[in-house]
Amino acid sequence: MTVSVMIVDDHPIWRDGVARDLAEHGFDVRATAADADAAVRIAGTVRPDVVLMDLNLGDTSGVVATRSITRDLPETRVLVLSASGEHSDVLEAVKAGASGYLVKSASVRELVDAVHRTADGDPVFTAGLAGMVLGEYRRMADAPAAGEPPPRLTERETDVLRLVAKGLTAKQIADRLVISHRTVENHVQSTLRKLQLHNRVELARYAIEHGLDREEE
Amino acid sequence: MSTSPALRDPATPLWWGTIVLRWVTLAFALGALLVYRSGYDRPGLAWAAFGVMAAWSLVTTLTFARESLRLRSLVVADVVVTCGVMLTSQQVLSDQQFAETAPLVTTVWASVAPLTAGARFGAVGGVLAGLVMAVCTGLARLEFDLDVARDGVLLTASGLLIGITATTARRSQATLAQAMRTEAATAERERLARSIHDSVLQVLARVRRRGAELGGEAAELARLAGEQEIALRALVSTEPSGPAGGDADLRAALQLLATPSVQVSGPAGDVRLPATVVTELVAVAKEALSNVERHAGPAAKAWVLLEDVVLTIRDDGPGIPPGRLEAAEAEGHLGVAMSIRGRVNDLGGTSTLETAPGAGTEWELRVPRPRQRRRGSR
Numbered sequence: 001m002t003v004s005v006m007i008v009d010d011h012p013i014w015r016d017g018v019a020r021d022l023a024e025h026g027f028d029v030r031a032t033a034a035d036a037d038a039a040v041r042i043a044g045t046v047r048p049d050v051v052l053m054d055l056n057l058g059d060t061s062g063v064v065a066t067r068s069i070t071r072d073l074p075e076t077r078v079l080v081l082s083a084s085g086e087h088s089d090v091l092e093a094v095k096a097g098a099s100g101y102l103v104k105s106a107s108v109r110e111l112v113d114a115v116h117r118t119a120d121g122d123p124v125f126t127a128g129l130a131g132m133v134l135g136e137y138r139r140m141a142d143a144p145a146a147g148e149p150p151p152r153l154t155e156r157e158t159d160v161l162r163l164v165a166k167g168l169t170a171k172q173i174a175d176r177l178v179i180s181h182r183t184v185e186n187h188v189q190s191t192l193r194k195l196q197l198h199n200r201v202e203l204a205r206y207a208i209e210h211g212l213d214r215e216e217e
Numbered sequence: 218m219s220t221s222p223a224l225r226d227p228a229t230p231l232w233w234g235t236i237v238l239r240w241v242t243l244a245f246a247l248g249a250l251l252v253y254r255s256g257y258d259r260p261g262l263a264w265a266a267f268g269v270m271a272a273w274s275l276v277t278t279l280t281f282a283r284e285s286l287r288l289r290s291l292v293v294a295d296v297v298v299t300c301g302v303m304l305t306s307q308q309v310l311s312d313q314q315f316a317e318t319a320p321l322v323t324t325v326w327a328s329v330a331p332l333t334a335g336a337r338f339g340a341v342g343g344v345l346a347g348l349v350m351a352v353c354t355g356l357a358r359l360e361f362d363l364d365v366a367r368d369g370v371l372l373t374a375s376g377l378l379i380g381i382t383a384t385t386a387r388r389s390q391a392t393l394a395q396a397m398r399t400e401a402a403t404a405e406r407e408r409l410a411r412s413i414h415d416s417v418l419q420v421l422a423r424v425r426r427r428g429a430e431l432g433g434e435a436a437e438l439a440r441l442a443g444e445q446e447i448a449l450r451a452l453v454s455t456e457p458s459g460p461a462g463g464d465a466d467l468r469a470a471l472q473l474l475a476t477p478s479v480q481v482s483g484p485a486g487d488v489r490l491p492a493t494v495v496t497e498l499v500a501v502a503k504e505a506l507s508n509v510e511r512h513a514g515p516a517a518k519a520w521v522l523l524e525d526v527v528l529t530i531r532d533d534g535p536g537i538p539p540g541r542l543e544a545a546e547a548e549g550h551l552g553v554a555m556s557i558r559g560r561v562n563d564l565g566g567t568s569t570l571e572t573a574p575g576a577g578t579e580w581e582l583r584v585p586r587p588r589q590r591r592r593g594s595r
Contacts, residue, residue, distance in 0.1 A: 011419045013419045013420065013423050014419050014422060014423065017422075017423050017426060017427070021426065056414065083414065083418070083450055087468075087483075087484075087485040087486075088485040088486065090485065091485040104422055105422070105425070105443060105446060105447055105450075105477070107426075107429060108426060108429070108430060126480075127480050127482045127520055127522070128480065128481075128482045130482060131482025131483045131484065131522055131523070131524070132482070132483070132484060132485045134484070134524055135483060135484020135485060135486065135524070135525075136484065136485065138484070138524070138525055139484065139486065162522070162524070165482045165520070165522045165524075166520050166522050166529055166531045166579070167480060167518065167519075167520035167531060167533070
């Protein structure tokens with residue numbers, strides 16, 4: 001089945017280039033958007049399998065668009081394709097529901113592979129993202145926060161994330177820890193899911209506390 | 218930009234205070250002269266001394282009002298002139314007046330010199346001038362009793378306080394100026410980063426992607442474009458370094474080591490450590506990476522991971538055969554491994570090297586956590 005894709009990026013040179021690369025590799029590029037508002041609107045209409053999201057979108061952040069799209073369109077997955085320096089934005093986007101992150105400097109082959117994996121529902125977990133997720137769990141454990149106790153990594157999950165962050169492939173990790181390839185994927189998936197769930201709970205709590213939940217209706 | 222406050226001496230109000238005080242005390246000295254002149258041994262000399270005081274008040278007013286003329290030599294001269302005038306009291310006052318503890322010729326006018334010295338040289342200068350003035354008071358009266366001691370304490374204390382105030386004002390101003398410079402540099406960097414992101418980086422990224430597909434010479438150009446793209450991205454996303462002796466963000470500093478074959482990972486927020494530790498750890502990481510480049514072959518990739526205060530540098534090269542490092546050490550080659558170990562030890566940290574043929578090498582460097590560690594939340 002052909003995977004349908006939407007590309008969100010405010011730079012025409014890059015956007016058109018990625019659109020062409022993906023079309024050449026058999027993807028159905030349904031739409032492109034240059035800003036967050038248009039991205040949310042158009043995604044609701046064309047309902048792509050995968051949204052490739054840049055985070056640096058001028059005024060509005062791609063994080064906001066990622067949150068709306070993953071909330072309103074459960075069938076659509078968001079893959080962040082962003083510059084390497086935007087660490088905190090990437091982390092926020094992943095917490096908001098993005099299922100993976102690829103740097104813009106990745107090769108076409110890596111990009112094609114990542115879009116396929118995202119469409120299949122697998123996380124795209126680069127070493128860079130693993131480092132950030134590890135750091136985020138540590139930050140939450142260190143910072144005394146009000147409300148919901150922060151999620152924790154199991155020992156196994158920490159081991160797996162650490163190996164991903166050190167550049168080992170899923171197969172190498174499976175070999176080293178003597179577990180199956182699928183189990184490695186599940187551990188990785190679970191670290192993300194816990195983070196996203198916690199983020200949703202925290203946002204909801206914040207909204208209720210500040211009376212924002214009524215405004216949205 | 219308007220005139221930067223960094224260019225003005227923050228102690229200027231203190232200088233104006235001393236100028237005003239000098240004229241007020243001069244009037245006081247005139248009053249004392251009129252009251253006591255009938256009892257003086259040498260009223261003529263008293264008038265002459267007063268003339269010198271008035272002239273010197275005028276000189277210091279004209280000079281100390283201007284920042285560029287607040288010369289060290291003039292401030293020293295102020296102390297000398299004040300002492301000189303004060304010592305004429307020996308000839309001017311009669312024995313009876315000394316016995317009645319009548320005021321010296323300079324009266325409270327003498328208290329201004331320690332203040333200017335404090336404003337110019339800080340606490341130490343103020344105290345020294347105060348002490349000199351106290352000794353002169355004693356010499357002028359040719360006795361050191363409780364009154365002289367009290368004057369000495371007051372003169373020294375006022376010099377000390379003004380000195381502390383001037384130094385504090387200058388320090389706060391220096392801090393403020395540094396903060397303003399950092400802010401200006403950050404704003405400028407953000408502007409540059411936006412503009413580079415919007416133009417150069419987009420084109421470089423495109424050249425790299427398309428060139429890699431075309432192959433041949435174009436692929437080589439693409440590779441070069443890719444290197445520059447990564448370097449430029451890292452450069453514009455790094456914060457300017459703070460004042461020396463402060464702390465710095467190790468995360469951002471490591472990011473500069475990223476190349477197409479070196480992936481740098483770490484927390485999304487800052488990792489604040491003392492600037493010296495950051496500099497040293499980055500140097501160690503560089504050393505490990507250059508070793509990878511030398512020994513692991515051109516196709517080898519490397520990963521740098523920063524986790525709290527643990528830094529890992531791994532490569533997927535051929536690894537080091539067992540005994541190789543020990544052999545080198547035994548032959549007296551202080552190789553890279555020794556150098557890395559030594560540098561981390563000097564930071565009070567520990568290092569481990571894991572390697573096996575075919576399994577690459579992995580350095581794990583652990584440094585002590587600073588006690589009052591500040592963590593960037595984002």
